[in-house]
Amino acid sequence: MLKASGIITMITDFGDRDYFVGAVKGVILSINPEAKIVDITHNIAPGNIQEAAFTLLNCYSRFPEGTVHYCVVDPGVGSERSPLLVFNQKYYFIAPDNGVVYPAVKGTNYWAIDIYDMGERYLSRRVSSSFDGRDIFAQAAALLSRECNLDSLGELSREINVFELPLPKFRDLNLVGEVIHIDRFGNVISNITRREIRRLAKPCILIKGFRIDKEYEYYGQAPVGVPFYIQGSAGYIEISMRGHRADRFLKAKVGDEISLSGEADG
Incomplete structure (x- = not known):
């Protein structure tokens, strides 16, 4: 199992004027007070998956192995899209299944788990259908940052939505x-x-x-x-x-x- 580094990076479109980022960090630190949270950016244009994917692709590998990359740009929040934990030999990624993680893991031996499969054993009750970043993704990121056993989280899959950055x-x-x-x-x-x-x-x-x-x-x-x-x-x-x-x-x-x-x- 990949050893957690205790580091959680954050890429979001939450901005810096509302309570959103603070609420997410509060959930993370309530579960793992020792987590080291690194703000990459919260100023992705709202719902812009390409911008988020480009940002993640160009910085994730600069972090120590075992880092949890929380990348939540989620125009489909509240819909039937799945919240995912994606991991490969070096990193964890917490993100909606909208392709935002794909450019970063493309070409690696990656696996995915539907975070909903973690169930009540790990996740507390969902409070709102409009803030999965706090109610679902933050909890999963915090659990991973403190050495959660992947074997007990859910069924592994190779199926994630593909989003390709444009090629010339x-x-x-x-x-x-x-x-x-x-x-x-x-x-x-x-x-x-x-x-x-x-x-x-x-x-x-x-x-x-x-x-x-x-x-x-x-x-x-x-x-x-x-x-x-x-x-x-x-x-x-x-x-x-x-x-x-x-x-x-x-x-x-x-x-x-x-x-x-x-x-x-x-």
Whole structure:
């Protein structure tokens, strides 16, 4: 059995102005006062599964093995969708069965348990049909963080809903992708990787009518106020501007098309 680290991370769309996050943490600490809770973000756009999946994918593996990742962005709350415990050789994930965990566990030997199967032996009564994050997911995360025996929790399954982050595709001679994230600095993050850029001798990025062919290794190399591309920390190509927000300059938003053209290298 995977040894619990006592760490619980949190990714939610609960925001920071209401009581939601505090109520969830209160449940967790009532069950496991020794839990170490790490807030990754509570500012996912409401119901945005893609944003939550992207965030989880790019940070979960930085934590110690045995960490419980609580990722609750749940537009289907109160419906028949299942609350899941998903785990692989290194981590636990607590999330609704809406695909948000799939990009993180894809390619690993993962298993899932319907949290409802834990039943009254482990979970107290559900208080509300509109706050499973507190009444169901928080309890399950707390129990796992203090070494709960998985063998007694419920039937194991490989069946979870699949959600794939969008992948670039070839159209004619261009690789066509899209904007998958815009960070708080206004960097426009694509789903095109550095490997794909490196296949071309004279790469050029096209977005919103702009041609961008200047690449820099770090932001300080670039002139102020000119869009350029850079390999971001998540491994994707992103459009940036030194001293300005690239998203506002380009009028770019998530989902916008971004294409890569150039000459084949060699």
